[in-house]
Amino acid sequence: MASAIVDKVKSVIQPEDENGKAGHCCSALSSGPGYASPEQAQKGPREKLLYITAVYTGTGKKKPDYLATVDVDPNSNTYSKVIYRTVVDHLDDEIHHSGWNTCSSCHGDGGQKRRYLVLPSLVSGRIYIVDTLKDPRAPQVHKTVEPDEILSRTGLAYPHTAHCLANGDIMVSCMGDKEGNSKGSGFLLLDSNFNVKGRWEKPGHSPPFGYDFWYQPRHNVMISSSWGAPKAFCKGFNPAHVADGLYGQHLFVYDWPEGTLKQTLDLGNTGLIPLEIRFLHDPSKAVGYVGAALSSTMVRFFKKDDDTWDTQVAVTVPALKVRNWILPEMPGLITDFLISLDDRFLYFSNWLHGDIRQYNIEDPANPVLTGQVWVGGLIRKGGNVYVEESGETWQSTVPDVQGTELRGGPQMIQLSLDGKRLYVSNSLFSAWDNQFYPSMVEKGSHMLQIDVDNVKGGLTINSRFFVDFGAEPEGPALAHEMRYPGGDCTSDIWL
Structure with missing residues (x-):
């Protein structure tokens, strides 16, 4: 029985290539990228650098987007400063999310290195x-995959999430065709x-x-989420487009x-516009959970005894009755969330309301609010x-x-490996x-650090840390997703 289980896991983590040969990435060689387990990752070194995407696309400035390197070492004389800007070659890209060429799914392969950061451009398709x-302090563009090549080979456009796979490939979710129709969605494969x-x-x-996705090899499953049609969301948010069917409310189980798509889960009105999706790290x-932005709910998904999948609303942020806004009620708009590496805490941001929340999820079906901070x-x-x-x-x-009024609302978040610092x-x-x-x-936007009580719960703004993207040399920029060179809890997947 034990050997049968081992053989099954090997077949999942080492899928065959097109020639029928087993994938090389996790071939039980010497230690490779990342960590052997989430437990080991929690003991990893403290982050000293952080990479964050920053854009001029859509701001009225005719300048290319860039990847900013931020010093997050409190013992450094450039702490909380942008120390390098990797400027890309084109205009109007909207560099958005990012992913690694390899991660902890390839920890068993000493020939692999977490070297390349994959930066999909949401608008241009590059x-x-x-x-x-x-x-590491001054990254450089190594290669550009042009949108015409992607379109000619796959018909895909509007790339979003990138994850490394255990066989050395990189998979990128794409949200439409070149006209911005959502029915053109799918998953792009790049080789190593x-x-x-x-x-x-x-x-x-x-x-x-299309939007985000996460795979869990031991259960032979990948689940993806659904933002909307690019031809709708690229123009801003129009509530009428929800009723017109231009936004999603489903999860897709592969x-x-x-x-092969084996199940579609309709989240209904309590799961409108499901965005970021994460399994527990174990x-x-x-x-796992998905954050439904417009409904402002955290929806738990889980496998049943018959191997089908189901969902349950785990957290609801009630819409607030407001005065002097475009609508009589304002949703929290949960736009990002993550789970600590020990699977004890879940964090999410309410972009419109303006708060970040921490929940204890030791009972995954019944999260308990343990921390909240307004930013x-x-x-x-x-x-x-x-x-x-x-x-x-009332108002928050x-x-x-550091003497600066905070702008906008909290959006993307990233947690330190030890679970004590939330960026x-x-x-x-x-x-x-x-x-x-x-x-x-x-x-311009900015970046904050939140100190986390990861024992009893609690969130506090760190007054020493403030990265002001309004003070950039080329003018105010908009900063989005963050990564550490050593990996983090939203890019690493274990087998």
């Missing part, structure tokens, strides 16, 4: 490959040299919407690594929008940091930033 190993291989999913098994667990939003004191509740009005209290950026997507936080576009 994908930049950045070498971070030659000089970043050549276009084709689509991952089998013909006829493409999802009707056989892994075969690429690879034996068939449980921006539309209902802050001094603004025009008021919350109306029980016959009274948002402190200044926060505040740009969502330039078209939406322009719509909801025009002053942030004008003045």
Whole structure:
């Protein structure tokens, strides 16, 4: 029985290539990239550098986007400063999310290195490959995968999430065709040299919407989420487009690594616009969450005894009745979340309300709120929008940091390996930033650090740390997703 289980796991983590040979990446050689387990990752070294995507696309400045290197070593004389900018070659890319060429799924292969950061450009469809190993403080563009090549080979456009696979390939979710139709969504495969291989999913098994995805090899499953049609969201958010069917409310369950769509989960009105999706880090667990932005819910998904999957709303952030806003009620708009490496805490950001929350998820079906901090939003004191509740009005209290008023709302988050530091950026997507936080576009975004009590729970702003992208040499920029050179809890997957 034990040997049968081992053989099954090997067949999953070492899928055959097109010649019928087993994938090389996890071939039980000497220690490779990342960590052998989430437990070992928690004991990894403290982060000293952080990479964050920054854009001028959509800001009115005709300048190329860039990857910023930030010094996060508190003992450094450049702590909390941008120390390098890797500027790309083109305009109007909207570099958005990022992923690694390899991660802890290849820890068993000493021939692999976490060297290249994969930077999909959401608007142009271009994908930049950045070498971070030659000089981690000053990464350089290694290769560019052009959108015409991707389109001609796959028909895909609007690339979003990149994950390394255990056989050495990189998979990138794409959200539409070149016209911005969501029905053109699918999954792009690049080989280890970043050549276009084709689509991952089998013909006829493409999802009707695309966005994020996560795979869990021990359960032979990959699940993806659904933002909306690029021709809709690239123009900003129009509530009528939800009723028109231009935004998603489903999760798509695939056989892994075969690429066949085996189940579609309709989240209904309690799961509108499901964005970021994460499994628990323990690879034996068939449980995860997705953040539904418009419904402002955290939805738990889980495998049932019959090997099918189901969902349950685990957390709801009630919409607030407001005055002086475009609608009578304001959703929290959960735009990003993550899970600590020990699977004890879940963190998410409410981009419109302006708070970050921490929940204990030791009972995954019943999260318990353990921390909350206000770092921006539309209902802050001094603004025009008021919350109306029980016959009274109120606004949130948002402190200044280093004498600077915080702009926009909390958006992307990244947690340190030991679970004690949460980094926060505040740009969502330039078209939406322009719509909801025009002053942030004008003045630039910023990055904060939140100190975390990862024993009892609790969140506190670190007043020593503040990266002001309003003070960039080429003018105010919008900063988005963050990565550490040594890996993090939203890019590493264990087998």
